[in-house]
Amino acid sequence: MSDTTFHDQVIAILPKLRVQALALTRNRASAEDLVQDAVCNALSAQNSFIPGTNFAAWMHRILRNRFISNLRKRRDTTDIEDVPSSAFATEAPHEDRLALKELAKAMARLPGDQREALVMVVLNGMSYEALAEATGCAVGTAKSRVFRARRQLEAWLFGERPESGAALPRPLRMHNSNATSGGLAGQDFSARL
């Protein structure tokens, strides 16, 4: 692979790196910094990339490793209140915005590896195999993270599924006490990875 192709691939993958970074950091400014740090690492290590192998997995892995490394150094935490307002912007109608706000809060509550896995599969269109390679885990683990994330979000947003008479999802519940009491401040994010 020529140098030109490598750098073009770095530029092309930046939007997906941003999505991954935002899923990990839950903070837009931190996500931008993380992407830049990861790109620096990748440029420094470009000679170690084997042409013909999975560039996306390699690049996502670098970003993830950089995130974990930063976390261990700084023990960054993010106030959950910061997540819905500053991390995400939407022009959806009012009722949809309420639902999206609840989803954003619920996403922030997920363990980091589950949140990352869900986002990479749903938004970046990754296969479970690619996700496993990008996050350094077994394919079964990758699948499990996505499944558990999805199931947890469903439980938080729609409540436990009834034993009988199940129908379409009920209206969203406002988990105000659960979402804000204690929040995620102070929790060791690295323990969840």
Add this chain to the structure above:
Amino acid sequence: MKHLVMTRPKQPPAMVSSQREREADGVSEAAFDLWLQRSLHQLFDQVAKEPIPEELLRLIEENRRK
């Protein structure tokens, strides 16, 4: 000649009920998956589409020229 009318064997009410519950659960799950996918896109797409900072692009291009 009597016509043979093929009818589905009658199932016990409990089996029919649990079958309906499974079907309803399937619809519910599919509806949630669709909502989740759309909502995640609404939350993240705008961030992903924002212009890449000039500083970052400059960094990559400077490295390219080395």
